[in-house]
Amino acid sequence: MQKFIADTLHRLRDTLTGPHTIAFLPALCLGAYWFGGEHMLILCALVLPALAAVLNLTISTTPKTERATALAKDGLTGLPLPERLVASLDHILDSHAVAGKTTACLALEIDDFHSLQAMFGNTAGDHLLTNVAQRLQDALREDDTIVRLRGPRFAIALAPMRTADLETLIQLSSRIQMALTEPYPLNATKVFITCSIGFCTPNRAPSLSGQAFLDAAETALGDAQHNGPGSIRAYSPAHRRKPAEKSPVSTDVGQALENEGIVPWFQPQISTDTGEVSGMEALARWTHPKHGVLSPAKFMPDITDLGLTERLNEVMLYHALMALRTWDRAGFHIPAVAVNFSSTDLANPKLVDKIRWELDRFELEPCRLNVEILECVISISDCDTISRNICALKEMGCGIDLDDYGTGHASIANIRRFAVDRIKIDRSYVSRCDLDQSQQSMLAAILSMAERLDLQTLAEGVETFGEHAMLAQLGCDHVQGYSVSAPMPLEETQEWMERHKRKLAQTPRIGRRTG
Structure with a gap:
């Protein structure tokens, strides 16, 4: 209502002080003289300017805060602040009885944004959010209000429209998702994203206020995210009757970590030369009693918030080395197991002693452990402890793998400085490499550099046999991905290795690059 009154005052002020009114002021005064004599002439000459002055003073003093809010922008995306969206919704809803038009509110969030940010860095994450904001503006009408709520979450207040029913909002949500699915250039690679969307229509809103619409849209967004990436959900009054459900990972993640609920699953790495298993990567998985198998993206934020990252690393290392010993005793020789170490793990002054003790405990040579380090860690690290x-791990005999190569701008000097043995080429360079000539050229350049630096290479995220074959022909040493096998629990690995051994005996080798 305040916005409606302010707009009315603005329009009245503009009418009284506009060029057309000023041009006709002499005629108005003359007409007043003809119809009312000198007294009406004096009244007209004094009252109109005085009224304009009062309106101008009122507008310039009372709505300062409101105008400042309307002009304030999000520092990253340049979008208005959330208060602008609520005010816009309130204005449309208040004028509905007169204008006969309504509105709706949508909330959307980029799926798994924090993993992308961890992989590519904060600057790249900010760049992605800026591009998303621009695409939203391009996809929607000029009068629609788009704001960034927090992090990778945005909200939209639709400009006045005749109908805002369920079908219309679903179609609009799908159009927004399509606009955001085109690849984004990020750190010299292409990134694909999805987003989840929740919306509130007028006939389902808990009350006719802008804040109620926004809250309902965010509630629907939470329901969409619970149903998986890329979901769309409408707000329903039934949502209010549901008790607030806690995150499936926030309440008992610590207990799961101590009770072996979170353990490594293993994904094979195979040689493109021989086809034999050249290693296994240990990947954290939580088999939740209610929500099934959860990947680290679902529980790592809670692990971090609870200060349990060091404990998770201990659990992963213990079970990875125990798996090596299990395979050895069963007659399967797996040269090495790879374990991921975060910058927090690597900054622990006791890390080397801890790893040495665990290797001795399982009577394993250090060369049986590959320490995986994200490229972004060594590209920006100036921590002496990490270095x-x-x-020290390299000198002890452990292998050093540089993970997600191509996303963190690690220099050749840093590759040498950190004594890297093998680079793991990021999935973004592998995707469709059998069909995309530019991908092949990029891979060829990376592999040529690695060969000259005497580095082993492993391509991760290899999902098709075509990609597998192309990588082998280009000279990549090892591959890992769903074309070989999905990650699996320890108890399934021996059966898989038996099948792989039988298949290897029957399948001709994939040819490698010649010359």
Whole structure:
């Protein structure tokens, strides 16, 4: 209502002080003289300017805060602040009885944004959010209000429209998703994203206020996210009757970590030369009693918030080395197991002693453990403890794998400084490499550099046999991905290795690059 009154005052002020009114002021005064004599002439000459002055003073003093809010922008995307969206919704809803038009509110969030940010860095994450904001503006009408709520979450207040029913909002949500699915250039690679959307229509809103519409849209968004990436959900009054459900991972993640609910699953790495298993990567998985198998993206934020990252690393290392010993005793020789170490793990001054003790405990040579380090860690790290730990692990005999290569701008000097043995080429360079000439050229350049630096290479995220074959022909040493096998629990690995051994005996080798 306040916005409606302010707009009315603005329009009245503009009418009284506009160029057309000023041009006809002499005629108005003359007409007043003809019809009312000198007294009406004096009244007209004094009252009109005085009224305009009062309106101008009122507008310039009372709505300062409102105008400042309307002009304030989000520092990253340049979008209005959330208060603008609520005010816009309130204005449309208040004028519905007169204008006969309504509105709706949508809330959307980029799926798994924090994993992308961790992989590519904060600057790249900010760049992605800016591009998303621009695409939303391009996809919607000029009068629609788009704001960034927080992080990767946005909200939209639709400009006045005749109908805002369920079908219309579903179609609009699908159009927004399509606009955001085109690839984004990020750190010299292409990134694909999805987004989940929740919306509130007028006939389902808990009350006719802008804040109620926004809250309902965010509630629907939470329901969409619970149903998986890329979901769309409408707000229903039934949502209010549901008790607030806690995150499936926030309440008992600590207990799961201590009770072996979170353990490594293993994904094979195979040689493109021989086809034999050249290693296994240990990937954290939580088999939740109610929500099934959860990947780290679902529980790592809670692990971090609870300060349990060091404990998770201990659990992963213990079970990975125990798996090696289990395979050895069963007659399967797996050269090495790879375990991921975060920058927090690597900054622990006791890390090297801890790893040495665990290797001795399982009577394993250090070369049986590959320490995986994200490229972004060594590309930006100036921590002396991290540098010392990596060098000490290398001297001890552990392999050093540079993970997600191509996303963190690691220099050749840093690759040498951290004594890297093998680079793991990121999935973004592998995707469709059998069909995309530019992908092949990029891979060829990476592999040529690695060969000259005497580095082993492993391509991760290999999902098709075509990609597998192309990587082998280009000279990549090892591959890992769903074309080989999905990650599996320890108890399934021996059966898989038996099948792989039988298949290897029957399948001709994939040819490698010649010359």
